[in-house]
Amino acid sequence: MSLTGKEVAQMHKDYVMQSWARSGADTLPVERAEGIYFYDYDGKKYADMASLLVCSNLGHELPEIVEAIKEQADKMCFMAPAYASEPKSMLAKMLVEAAGADTYKRVFFTNGGAESNENAIKMARMVTGRTKIFSCYRSYHGATLGASNASGDWRRYAAEIGGANGFVHFMNPQMYRDGYTKGVDDAEVTKKYLDALDLQLRYEGPGNVAAILMESIVGANGVILPPDGYMEGVRALCDKYGILLICDEVMAGFYRTGKMFAFMNFDMKPDIITFAKGVTCGYVQLGGCIVSKKVAEYFEENVLQCGLTYSGHTLACAAGVAAMKYYKEHDIEGHVAEMHEIVAPFMDEMVKKHKCIGEARCIGLFGALEVVKNKETREPMQEYGVPGPVMPWIFAELKKRGFATFGRENFIEICPPLIITKEELEEYLPILDEVLTMVDEKFCD
């Protein structure tokens, strides 16, 4: 294949249906990627400051993962789920041990995040014999029917045409947007939201609720850090009513927050952990559910009515084993802690310096800046669900300067690959500062 960049872009425009967009728009053709960078066909370099879709935790073309894929491809690209293969057996053991073998026992593999949540929902319903799934409005869980219905943001609406049974949404706290201050009002907000959730569960009939599904830390809706005690309180409500807790770690897992899994930042453990993205960093697609002993043992007595042709795909699991080894052997946990000490103070500085930044939220290398029109009133740059020109303008200006990231109505994600260096941060973060100065002048009250 040797198409020009122009041909690649044109054929994309003509033939590809673009996710979450109208088809037929111009799209940047990318030729290659390495480390924290990707390159277009003119050789222009972009720093991948969002790890693509917060999945390329170990950056691009990491030799250790590429070699593992090549080696496995030479031996056996794929073996069906009914057979054991070395990469699948090995990765399942590594994941159970990383989650905590005292609590977790088995893994069901899928092809990505949505399927992981989809299957976790089915498992919870089978184990409990109950139907309802509670999930948060401020959330995203994937685009298949069940995961989409469980999602809270607008990407749910198309899946609701025709409906799916038993999905109930509750409002989860977003302290800044709700008018509170993180670190000051946590106890009040936690109590308020847990009381509301308890009441809602009682109105829905807790005996009908199979699971509460939540992102351990909400990602694609703006890195929303829960108030202290909130996640522990949700766990306590689940215990009170015999409800399973599913933590969606698709985006927040694999050291994104500084810990192996994001729930490890709290004093609680879910019954099912769903994962994808960082398990292979996207080199080959993979996802899955890590289940507790209780759930695993249920399916030792009962047939697991879940299955996928590519469950435990051999090549994907080989990439997963290589990624898991790399995380450990290169102390990614320690590196994230060090880089956090550069990114978090920079983000706090942006709040102090810029009229357009209302709040900075960052845990590990999982960060978002809240963009406001008016800092006093906290008026968002764009209202939720109302598309406008400012945020696309910000992302385009950043991209022009080689800083690639994404966000939504009123936040900018800062989630670089976890392998980013101090020097790379020092080179690229000032670009964000420069663009925010332009936003202050052009768009703020």
Ligand SMILES: Cc1ncc(COP(=O)(O)O)c(C=O)c1O
């Ligand atoms: C928290 C969370 N769950 C699930 C998904 C869906 O994953 P996938 O796109 O691999 O289906 C995403 C994707 O961004 C996500 O952020």
